[in-house]
Amino acid sequence: MDPEPPCRIRRGPRHRRGPDRPPDPQLLWPAARVPMAPAGRRAAPDQPLRAGARPRRGLRVRGRTQPPSARLTYAAGRPARGHRAGQPTRHYPRQEHTVPIRIHRPAVRGWRPPENTVYVGRGSEWQTPYRWRTREALARVPALDGSDWEYETRISADGMHHAYKHPDGRVTGHKIRYMTRRECVDLYRQALTAPTKDVCLWWPRRITVDIVRAELAGRDLACRCALGQLCHADVLLDIANAPA
Numbered sequence: 001m002d003p004e005p006p007c008r009i010r011r012g013p014r015h016r017r018g019p020d021r022p023p024d025p026q027l028l029w030p031a032a033r034v035p036m037a038p039a040g041r042r043a044a045p046d047q048p049l050r051a052g053a054r055p056r057r058g059l060r061v062r063g064r065t066q067p068p069s070a071r072l073t074y075a076a077g078r079p080a081r082g083h084r085a086g087q088p089t090r091h092y093p094r095q096e097h098t099v100p101i102r103i104h105r106p107a108v109r110g111w112r113p114p115e116n117t118v119y120v121g122r123g124s125e126w127q128t129p130y131r132w133r134t135r136e137a138l139a140r141v142p143a144l145d146g147s148d149w150e151y152e153t154r155i156s157a158d159g160m161h162h163a164y165k166h167p168d169g170r171v172t173g174h175k176i177r178y179m180t181r182r183e184c185v186d187l188y189r190q191a192l193t194a195p196t197k198d199v200c201l202w203w204p205r206r207i208t209v210d211i212v213r214a215e216l217a218g219r220d221l222a223c224r225c226a227l228g229q230l231c232h233a234d235v236l237l238d239i240a241n242a243p244a
Helices: 181-193 209-216 232-240
Strands: 102-104 117-119 138-141 161-165 171-178 220-223
Touching: 102 232, 181 209, 181 232, 209 232, 220 232
Parallel strands: 102 220, 117 220
Antiparallel strands: 138 171, 161 171
């Protein structure tokens, strides 16, 4: 018998062609296999989910609805979507208060503000353009007039250095950094109370002190910022409810 050519590839028993290939046990006993279905919207009620798979957040598998006790609720009592079954139910009880306060908006799908509450966070007309650690909230250190810092109105980035030539011929160096939370809130207050050409609230509409007092007086304000952090909603509360 001639020897095998050296370039021939040896095949294992599962890759062998012909009648001598061993049978596949998955093909011999189909009844023993558990019918599987992918997790998602198209899973049928009579087919179990894939082992270790979970439905996507906010999606329901047909025939598998979450019990009402496992749904997340908020202050107004409406269920919020996106809660996984089996987790303990959280409630946001309504707090009784006599003066307007700031309310934290949780990152929960389907949340609605309680009564007499205005959302002033991102996406609303009351949002702050000076968001912490963004390119819209940069400070020039030191300021051109010699103070500690001032708002950087040019196209810059955190960590850059600029040289400025004054009208009298002096040249000073300035560093660009992110503003702190306190500086962002102070700049928002300045844009409301003492606006300038560079520091003002003009989008999506021009906001003034009179507009804040007319539309937000006596109402609670909701924002995504944590209650322990500085927030521009505190500035709106102070201005809207200040004595005339």
